[in-house]
Amino acid sequence: MDYKSAIAKAVAQAAGIDAQEAVQLVEIPADASMGDYAFPCFRLAKTLHKAPHAIAQELAAQIETPPFAAMVKTVGAYINFYLDKKQFAEDVLRDIGVQGEKYGGSEIGAGRVVCIDYSSINIAKPFHIGHLSTTVIGSALYRIYGFLGYVPVGINHLGDWGTQFGKLITAYKKWGSRENIEKNAISAMLELYVRFHDEAKINESLNEEGRAWFKKIEDGDAEALEIFNWFKELTLKEVSVIYDMLGVRFDSYAGESFYNDKMQPIIDELNEKNLLEFSDGAYIVRLGDELPPCIVLKSDGATLYSTRDLAAAFYRKKTYGFYKCLYVVAYQQNLHFRQWFKIVELMGYDWAKDLEHVAFGMVSLEDGTLSTRRGKVVFLQDVLEKAIEKTRAIIEEKSPGLEDKDTVAKEVGVGAVVFDTLCSARIKDITFSFDRVLNFDGETGPYVQYTHARCASLLRRAELNFAAEDKDYSALDNTEAFAAAKLLFGFPEAVRRACEKNEPYLITRHIIELAKAMNRFYYEHRIIDEDKAKTAARLELAACVKQTIKTGLWLIGVSAPERM
């Protein structure tokens, strides 16, 4: 039911204005005591040449109370519409009952491919909290787009190219051992890499060796490639543990090395289109007055990040025929993306407008910026483990009889970390603190999961007794149930907005509000009592809240345990 349009239509008829225009003016009052929908009449004062409050009164007199509303009332220049709580709850719950786990989803994206570039880790480097945002935002968008019918393609654009791999091989050949690398993988590789840099400060020739090994990789030397691919494999294997914990997946791991042979055609095309310019030994593309020029070939003839991103974009367009291509990358790279998006535009491709940089803020520690080299890092693995450990302790204390404690501790602990990351707008910077992620009180993942588990518990208790009863919805004719019903009703729109703005936090916030509303309802009203018909109605509300929370949590990549 589209209440907004129905109200707009009624007002438009009375006022003699366009319904399309009227629907823009319909708003939802901040305070529910002023109505569920409102129409402000200020705007009409100009055309009708009357005082706004007088217009409100005249219009209200002409408007028949719509069938779904209980009351139409004016306050000043506002016409306020009050929905019939009982009817509304019944309508919303029925709708959710019919749609089940599909509630909130749609097919508006049917047939449209959306490429999402996220996580994009570096080979041989540890996964630290700086990688968390891109990973969980990208993963959430992957699920959200899929839920709205789009065909998402998750791409982990691996950082698997560059001289550092030559250096790493040099270090491995000199100081490494197969057993140690097999055993400790990333930390062993990192150790070698750090040692290389320390020793290279004294011994310049090491850098030469590093470059030489990288050249061997480029030239396809068997030994170099074998070691390089081995490093890659070990890194992915280790990182996949974290991806599994987070419930993150990818459809493609085509990274930097994949595009080595795909850049020349781009350079050729830029040349043919007279966009290439020789400047200070390098080749650049001028981007007008708005943007600084972009280098696409270094003076030594080597390609750059932008060249590679161009090649990747063309490959993705050709391979997937994307409707949109998203890059979930920190805002530091804002200029970089604006520049090469502009190049695509100058090349004459209108799909340049379909490329979008989904930027997010930076993560720092309380004592400053993250730095792998200076050892100022927090590994994601440690954060997740601490969260799980803490959850485990709470479970031991509060639900000692719980089955499968390990699974639940993982779902709640990891969920808390993911939920926290997706709780506010992407662009905000984050100062990482254990106190913050390990706080489970208030607006947190565990709070929402707890509400879900509590609903599940109610339904378990009552399942046998109330399933088939006729329902008496007068049990939901109160402000607490109505508040919950309105949030249930608003869920599909929250999902749509999250997708439109590429902002998963809109879903996170919505289910927090829903959980709060449910807890208030639960506190104020006995759910299971001797009146079976009313109990059945209350339980249906609990079932719908449970379903919607579960869907919402799933969309942001968080599990919803039945018990915790």
Added chain:
RNA sequence: GUACCCGUAGCUCAGCUGGAUAGAGCGUUGGACUCCGACUCCAAAGGCCGCAGGUUCAAAUCCUGUCGGGUACACCA
């Protein structure tokens, strides 16, 4: 220097396609469990919405300027 982003309660943040007394969580203080899961609920205190102009019947929201913080700005990714 130039461009972009951020600036709302002690802290972390919503609200920003203009509308009715600016909201939440944490923290603080004070309450609520013989009762469906207290990882819960209720209440209080706490705000020149960085500052100054402008547009408008109406500005936290739009425009301009300014201050503070962040990021980036040619051969790293």
